[in-house]
Amino acid sequence: MPTDHRAQVAELMADYQRxxxxxxxxxxxxxxxxxxARSADGRVQVAVGPQGTIREVVLADDVYDKLRPAQLAATIxxxxxxxxxxxxxRAAxxxxxxxxxxxxxDVLLGGHADGASTSVLRNEPGPIDDDVSEDEDFSAGSWLQQSPTKRM
Structure with missing residues (x-):
């Protein structure tokens, strides 16, 4: 019997490693x-990462002659x-x-296939329940940040 358990544990460890x-x-x-993404005239190029973080902006030498600052900002x-x-x-x-x-x-990435995104709010205060006794603390703060004695 012990070998059966060892084989099971070995298989579980192999699965875990994979x-x-x-x-x-x-x-x-x-x-x-x-x-x-590049502008139609090729003067502006923007590269972003999987979470929309700008990694690079490349501007043609004459871009300031062709676009006003507001137009350039809107293009970027x-x-x-x-x-x-x-x-x-691609990340999806x-x-x-x-x-x-x-x-x-798309839900895991914080958005939807149509490009819309939704934010998930954490520790939002919930509705107030008047039946809660005074010694109970159901504040919106994380219990991880409270001292052990306060959690009890």
Whole structure:
């Protein structure tokens, strides 16, 4: 019987190791995602990462002669948004390969396939219940930040 348990534990450890390796690969794939968008005239180019973080802005030498500052800013913002959507689609594709069937990778990435994003608020105060006794503290703060005696 002990060998049966050892074999089961060995298999579980092997599964765990494979999962960790796949997680590391997925993390590297996500971190390496970069999408680039260019203006129609090619004077402005913006590259962003998987979370929409601008990684690079390339401007042609004559861009200041052709575009006013407000136009340039609007172009950079527009290109950033387009590149961010493309990067988010690629990140969703990477995650779709490793997520369980039926899990929406766009939800995990904080947005939706249509490019809209929603923020998830944490520790929002809930409705007040007048039936709570005075010694109970249901504040919106995290219990992890409280001292052990205050949690009791």
């Amino acid at each position: 999962s960790r390796e796949r997680l590391a690969e997925t993390h590297q794939e996500l971190a390496s995602i970069t999408e680039t 913002a527009e290109l950033s948004a387009a590149a961010a959507q493309a990067a988010a689609r 594709d990477v995650l779709a390969e490793v997520l369980p069937t039926g899990t929406d990778p």
